[in-house]
Amino acid sequence: MDIVNPLAQAYAERYSSQPGQLLQDVESYTMTNHAHPHMLSGSLQGKFLEMMSWIVRPRRVLEVGTFMGYSAICLAAGLTEDGLVHTLELRDEDADISEENFRRAKLQDRIILHRGNALAVIPTLEEVWDLVFIDADKVNYTEYYKLVLPRVRPGGLIIADNVLFHGQVLEESISGKSAKAIHTFNETIAADESVDKVMVTLRDGLFLIRKK
Numbered sequence: 001m002d003i004v005n006p007l008a009q010a011y012a013e014r015y016s017s018q019p020g021q022l023l024q025d026v027e028s029y030t031m032t033n034h035a036h037p038h039m040l041s042g043s044l045q046g047k048f049l050e051m052m053s054w055i056v057r058p059r060r061v062l063e064v065g066t067f068m069g070y071s072a073i074c075l076a077a078g079l080t081e082d083g084l085v086h087t088l089e090l091r092d093e094d095a096d097i098s099e100e101n102f103r104r105a106k107l108q109d110r111i112i113l114h115r116g117n118a119l120a121v122i123p124t125l126e127e128v129w130d131l132v133f134i135d136a137d138k139v140n141y142t143e144y145y146k147l148v149l150p151r152v153r154p155g156g157l158i159i160a161d162n163v164l165f166h167g168q169v170l171e172e173s174i175s176g177k178s179a180k181a182i183h184t185f186n187e188t189i190a191a192d193e194s195v196d197k198v199m200v201t202l203r204d205g206l207f208l209i210r211k212k
Helices: 006-014 021-033 042-056 070-075 092-104 118-124 138-151 165-170 177-191
Strands: 060-064 084-089 111-115 129-134 152-161 195-200 206-211
Touching (some): 006 042, 021 092, 042 129, 060 070, 060 138, 070 084, 070 092, 070 129, 084 092, 084 118, 092 111, 177 195, 177 206
Parallel strands (some): 060 084, 084 111, 129 152
Antiparallel strands (some): 152 206, 195 206
């Protein structure tokens, strides 16, 4: 199910700043070679993440789910001079490609990639997060949120992707493990009075969550 009208998507992309050549190459490679190219953030969402990074000007960014490294490169755009992105990836093949993309972007010293299960890795990162992007396996979204929220500074921002999950959360009877997990996550955020939040109908849905 298409959440966003394809014509509206194309129109928005036309009038938005275009990604640089490297990100265009990453997208082209992913569309041609990866079994799940739809997982890539893409130009419009990537520019949105880049804009959020410039607005927040984070010193520490956490990304849960690296994939091809596209979104990590976008999130690194607004880093402070001593800023770092910590990004987590379970699959070694994707991690290898991401690290090469970080080198091509000359960001290998600004983006630190951690390999392994995010539930195990997140507690080992003793940082205070200014900006967090959650975009890994949907079943564990609520657990990721519970792990990162205590380490987010007051006023810090969490962004969660795929919160409309292909429209499946809109159905009267939600079926499917991932859709049910995303719906539970959305309910958890809605009930959490320690954060201010807004759901944005960009692409597959983004939840912007600001810690009070």
